[in-house]
Amino acid sequence: MIRAATIGAMKSFYYLFAAAFILSSCSQSPEDIGSPTWPDTVPEKLDFRAHVRPLMVINCIECHNEKDAAKHAGLNLQTREAAMTTGIHAPVLIPGDADGSLLIQMLGRDPQHQMAMPPTPDGIWGVRLDILKKWINEGAKWPRGVVLEHPSDIESW
Protein backbone atom coordinates (compact mmCIF):
# COMPACT_ATOMS: atom_id res chain seq x y z
CA MET A 1 0.00 0.00 0.00
CA ILE A 2 2.68 2.41 1.10
CA ARG A 3 4.81 1.38 -1.84
CA ALA A 4 2.05 2.03 -4.41
CA ALA A 5 1.49 5.50 -2.96
CA THR A 6 5.20 6.28 -3.19
CA ILE A 7 5.34 5.15 -6.80
CA GLY A 8 2.27 7.27 -7.57
CA ALA A 9 3.89 10.30 -5.99
CA MET A 10 7.09 9.65 -7.88
CA LYS A 11 5.17 9.37 -11.12
CA SER A 12 3.37 12.67 -10.67
CA PHE A 13 6.62 14.29 -9.70
CA TYR A 14 8.14 12.98 -12.91
CA TYR A 15 5.26 14.28 -15.03
CA LEU A 16 5.49 17.66 -13.36
CA PHE A 17 9.20 17.77 -14.08
CA ALA A 18 8.70 16.75 -17.71
CA ALA A 19 5.98 19.37 -18.18
CA ALA A 20 8.17 22.09 -16.68
CA PHE A 21 11.01 21.07 -18.97
CA ILE A 22 8.83 21.15 -22.09
CA LEU A 23 7.36 24.51 -21.10
CA SER A 24 10.74 26.06 -20.45
CA SER A 25 12.08 24.94 -23.82
CA CYS A 26 8.99 26.32 -25.59
CA SER A 27 9.18 29.72 -24.00
CA GLN A 28 12.79 30.21 -25.00
CA SER A 29 13.00 33.19 -27.34
CA PRO A 30 14.99 32.88 -30.56
CA GLU A 31 18.59 33.88 -30.12
CA ASP A 32 19.06 37.63 -30.47
CA ILE A 33 21.56 38.12 -33.25
CA GLY A 34 21.59 41.92 -32.98
CA SER A 35 21.99 44.18 -36.00
CA PRO A 36 24.67 44.22 -38.64
CA THR A 37 27.13 47.07 -38.48
CA TRP A 38 27.85 49.39 -41.41
CA PRO A 39 31.18 50.96 -42.24
CA ASP A 40 31.32 54.79 -42.04
CA THR A 41 32.79 55.04 -45.50
CA VAL A 42 32.51 52.87 -48.60
CA PRO A 43 35.11 50.09 -48.22
CA GLU A 44 37.66 49.90 -50.98
CA LYS A 45 37.17 46.17 -51.27
CA LEU A 46 33.55 45.13 -51.00
CA ASP A 47 32.52 41.84 -49.48
CA PHE A 48 29.10 40.60 -50.59
CA ARG A 49 28.39 38.78 -47.33
CA ALA A 50 29.43 41.61 -45.06
CA HIS A 51 28.28 44.66 -46.99
CA VAL A 52 25.58 43.83 -49.52
CA ARG A 53 23.71 40.85 -48.10
CA PRO A 54 22.61 42.54 -44.83
CA LEU A 55 21.40 45.62 -46.74
CA MET A 56 19.17 43.54 -48.99
CA VAL A 57 18.02 41.11 -46.30
CA ILE A 58 16.94 43.89 -43.93
CA ASN A 59 15.41 46.19 -46.52
CA CYS A 60 14.19 44.16 -49.47
CA ILE A 61 13.77 40.41 -49.01
CA GLU A 62 10.73 40.62 -46.77
CA CYS A 63 8.75 41.51 -49.93
CA HIS A 64 11.04 40.53 -52.81
CA ASN A 65 11.34 36.81 -52.10
CA GLU A 66 10.36 33.86 -54.24
CA LYS A 67 7.09 33.23 -52.42
CA ASP A 68 5.86 36.84 -52.21
CA ALA A 69 7.31 38.24 -55.45
CA ALA A 70 3.96 38.07 -57.26
CA LYS A 71 2.58 40.74 -54.92
CA HIS A 72 5.66 42.97 -55.42
CA ALA A 73 6.11 43.59 -59.16
CA GLY A 74 7.21 39.95 -59.59
CA LEU A 75 10.68 40.83 -58.34
CA ASN A 76 12.64 38.20 -56.41
CA LEU A 77 16.00 39.39 -55.07
CA GLN A 78 17.01 36.20 -53.26
CA THR A 79 19.53 34.92 -55.83
CA ARG A 80 21.68 36.62 -58.44
CA GLU A 81 19.87 34.85 -61.25
CA ALA A 82 16.44 35.85 -59.95
CA ALA A 83 17.57 39.44 -59.33
CA MET A 84 18.62 39.72 -62.95
CA THR A 85 15.68 38.02 -64.59
CA THR A 86 12.55 38.71 -62.51
CA GLY A 87 10.39 41.85 -62.16
CA ILE A 88 7.95 43.43 -64.58
CA HIS A 89 10.72 45.77 -65.74
CA ALA A 90 13.45 43.09 -65.77
CA PRO A 91 16.34 43.38 -65.69
CA VAL A 92 16.26 45.79 -62.73
CA LEU A 93 19.92 45.06 -62.03
CA ILE A 94 22.51 45.70 -64.73
CA PRO A 95 26.02 44.64 -63.68
CA GLY A 96 28.49 47.46 -64.41
CA ASP A 97 25.79 50.15 -64.65
CA ALA A 98 24.40 51.22 -61.28
CA ASP A 99 22.84 54.44 -62.54
CA GLY A 100 21.15 52.54 -65.37
CA SER A 101 19.70 49.95 -62.97
CA LEU A 102 16.07 50.47 -61.98
CA LEU A 103 16.94 49.00 -58.58
CA ILE A 104 19.23 51.99 -57.86
CA GLN A 105 16.98 54.54 -59.54
CA MET A 106 14.20 53.55 -57.16
CA LEU A 107 16.42 53.66 -54.09
CA GLY A 108 17.57 57.19 -54.82
CA ARG A 109 13.99 58.43 -54.82
CA ASP A 110 12.35 60.67 -52.29
CA PRO A 111 10.68 58.33 -49.76
CA GLN A 112 7.40 60.15 -50.45
CA HIS A 113 7.50 58.95 -54.06
CA GLN A 114 4.99 56.15 -54.59
CA MET A 115 7.66 53.99 -56.24
CA ALA A 116 10.43 54.66 -53.70
CA MET A 117 12.17 51.49 -52.42
CA PRO A 118 12.19 50.34 -49.76
CA PRO A 119 8.75 51.83 -49.09
CA THR A 120 9.76 52.96 -45.60
CA PRO A 121 10.97 56.37 -44.40
CA ASP A 122 14.43 55.13 -43.38
CA GLY A 123 15.25 54.10 -46.95
CA ILE A 124 18.76 53.43 -48.24
CA TRP A 125 20.94 56.51 -48.63
CA GLY A 126 24.44 57.79 -47.93
CA VAL A 127 27.13 55.15 -47.48
CA ARG A 128 24.65 52.30 -47.85
CA LEU A 129 23.43 53.57 -51.22
CA ASP A 130 27.04 54.13 -52.32
CA ILE A 131 27.92 50.56 -51.29
CA LEU A 132 25.14 49.17 -53.49
CA LYS A 133 26.16 51.39 -56.42
CA LYS A 134 29.80 50.38 -56.14
CA TRP A 135 28.80 46.73 -55.91
CA ILE A 136 26.74 46.96 -59.12
CA ASN A 137 29.38 49.04 -60.93
CA GLU A 138 31.99 46.41 -60.06
CA GLY A 139 29.89 43.71 -61.70
CA ALA A 140 27.35 42.78 -58.97
CA LYS A 141 29.49 39.87 -57.83
CA TRP A 142 27.40 37.41 -55.87
CA PRO A 143 29.12 34.29 -54.55
CA ARG A 144 27.80 31.21 -56.27
CA GLY A 145 24.87 29.55 -54.55
CA VAL A 146 24.25 32.28 -51.97
CA VAL A 147 20.52 32.70 -51.36
CA LEU A 148 19.43 35.74 -49.36
CA GLU A 149 17.28 34.60 -46.47
CA HIS A 150 13.97 36.07 -45.40
CA PRO A 151 14.76 38.40 -42.47
CA SER A 152 12.83 36.12 -40.12
CA ASP A 153 15.06 33.15 -41.06
CA ILE A 154 18.36 34.88 -40.51
CA GLU A 155 20.64 33.17 -37.98
CA SER A 156 23.74 35.31 -38.18
CA TRP A 157 24.99 38.40 -39.97
Ligand code: HEC
Ligand atom coordinates in the same frame (compact mmCIF):
# COMPACT_ATOMS: atom_id res chain seq x y z
C1 HEC B 1 7.16 46.31 -48.04
C2 HEC B 1 7.42 45.62 -49.28
C3 HEC B 1 8.62 46.02 -50.11
C4 HEC B 1 9.93 46.18 -49.69
C5 HEC B 1 10.49 45.99 -48.29
C6 HEC B 1 10.69 46.50 -50.89
N1 HEC B 1 9.87 46.55 -51.97
FE1 HEC B 1 10.45 46.85 -53.88
N2 HEC B 1 8.50 46.75 -54.49
C7 HEC B 1 7.41 46.57 -53.66
C8 HEC B 1 6.19 46.74 -54.44
C9 HEC B 1 4.76 46.64 -53.90
C10 HEC B 1 6.60 47.02 -55.75
C11 HEC B 1 5.71 47.34 -56.94
C12 HEC B 1 5.57 48.85 -56.91
C13 HEC B 1 4.62 49.37 -57.93
O1 HEC B 1 4.47 48.73 -58.97
O2 HEC B 1 4.08 50.44 -57.69
C14 HEC B 1 8.05 47.01 -55.76
C15 HEC B 1 8.83 47.23 -56.89
C16 HEC B 1 10.21 47.23 -56.90
C17 HEC B 1 11.03 47.37 -58.08
C18 HEC B 1 10.52 47.49 -59.52
C19 HEC B 1 10.44 46.11 -60.11
C20 HEC B 1 9.89 46.12 -61.51
O3 HEC B 1 10.30 45.26 -62.30
O4 HEC B 1 9.07 47.01 -61.81
C21 HEC B 1 12.34 47.36 -57.70
C22 HEC B 1 13.58 47.47 -58.57
C23 HEC B 1 12.34 47.21 -56.26
N3 HEC B 1 11.05 47.12 -55.80
C24 HEC B 1 13.48 47.14 -55.51
C25 HEC B 1 13.47 47.03 -54.13
C26 HEC B 1 14.69 47.04 -53.35
C27 HEC B 1 16.10 47.10 -53.90
C28 HEC B 1 14.29 46.95 -52.04
C29 HEC B 1 15.16 46.99 -50.83
C30 HEC B 1 16.07 48.09 -50.73
C31 HEC B 1 12.83 46.88 -52.03
N4 HEC B 1 12.37 46.95 -53.30
C32 HEC B 1 12.05 46.73 -50.88
C33 HEC B 1 7.45 46.25 -52.32
C34 HEC B 1 8.59 46.28 -51.53
